[in-house]
Amino acid sequence: MSLEVSDLVGGYSKIPVLHKVSFKVEPGELVGLIGLNGAGKSTTINHLIGLLKPFAGEIKLNGVNLQTDPSAYKQQIAYVPETPILYDELTLREHLQLTINAYGLDNETAWQRAQKLLKTFRLDNKLDWFPADFSKGMRQKVMIVCAFMTDAKMLFVDEPFYGLDPLAVHDLLQLIDEKKKQGVGILMSTHVLDTAQRYCDRFVLLNEGQVKVSGTLQELQAQSGQPNASLSDIYLQLAKGDQHE
Structure with a gap:
C-alpha cells in the first residue's frame, strides 16, 4: 500500500499550476520532491494534504481516496x-495535547513519544512557553514534534x-530514518539538493508544474546520460533545457 x-x-x-503530476511513495521510503522556487513543490503538497482541491486527477493513500473519503485519508x-x-x-504543552486529541492517540503513550522528541530537540524544559517566546527554529521544531509523535502512515515535510x-537538521534526518524503519512513507520537498x-x-523532479523525471x-x-552526475547537475540540466525550448 x-x-x-x-x-x-x-x-x-x-489557471493550473500542476500539469498531470503522477508519482508514488511506498511505505518505508523517503522520496524527495525536487525543484527550484516556483516549480510546484508546495502546490503539490497543498493538494496532497487536502488544502487545495484538484481540477483533475486522483490522490489515494493505502487505497483511500482523498476526494471521496477525506476524513479517512487525513487520519493517515x-x-x-x-x-x-x-x-x-496555546503553550507548547497545549499544542501537544491538541495533537493527541486530534489524532485520537493514547494519552500516556503519546506523551512518552512527545517527551523523547522534546528532549531530542532541547524543548523539554519549555512546555509552558508560548509561541511568542520561540525563535523561528524553535517553532519549526514544535511542528516536527507534533507531526512525528503521531501514528501517521504518511508524512509530508515541506522545505524542513x-x-x-x-544539530537540529541532523536530529530530523535521524527521526526520518526511524520512521522509515517503522514503514512510514515520507515525501519531503526541498531545493537543498545535496542533502x-x-x-x-x-x-521526483518538478519543473514548471510537471514531473520531468523520477527514480x-x-x-x-x-536517463540524463550522465553516469556520474550529481542530483544538482541533473536538475539544472533539465531546468536550463526547458528555458531554452
Whole structure:
C-alpha cells in the first residue's frame, strides 16, 4: 500500500499550476520532491494534504481516496509546513495535547513519544512557553514534534531545513530514518539538493508544474546520460533545457 498521485492537475485559481503530476511513495521510503522556487513543490503538497482541491486527477493513500473519503485519508497523514503554524494563545504543552486529541492517540503513550522528541530537540524544559517566546527554529521544531509523535502512515515535510541549526537538521534526518524503519512513507520537498541526494531513496523532479523525471539517483543519471552526475547537475540540466525550448 502506498501514496498514489495520478494525473494531478491543480492550482490556486482557474489557471493550473500542476500539469498531470503522477508519482508514488511506498511505505518505508523517503522520496524527495525536487525543484527550484516556483516549480510546484508546495502546490503539490497543498493538494496532497487536502488544502487545495484538484481540477483533475486522483490522490489515494493505502487505497483511500482523498476526494471521496477525506476524513479517512487525513487520519493517515501528518504535515510539517515550510512556515510554522502555531496558535498564539496555546503553550507548547497545549499544542501537544491538541495533537493527541486530534489524532485520537493514547494519552500516556503519546506523551512518552512527545517527551523523547522534546528532549531530542532541547524543548523539554519549555512546555509552558508560548509561541511568542520561540525563535523561528524553535517553532519549526514544535511542528516536527507534533507531526512525528503521531501514528501517521504518511508524512509530508515541506522545505524542513530552513531555520534549523545543523544539530537540529541532523536530529530530523535521524527521526526520518526511524520512521522509515517503522514503514512510514515520507515525501519531503526541498531545493537543498545535496542533502536530498544523500538521504532520499528516490526523487521526483518538478519543473514548471510537471514531473520531468523520477527514480533513484542511478536511474536519473541513466536517463540524463550522465553516469556520474550529481542530483544538482541533473536538475539544472533539465531546468536550463526547458528555458531554452
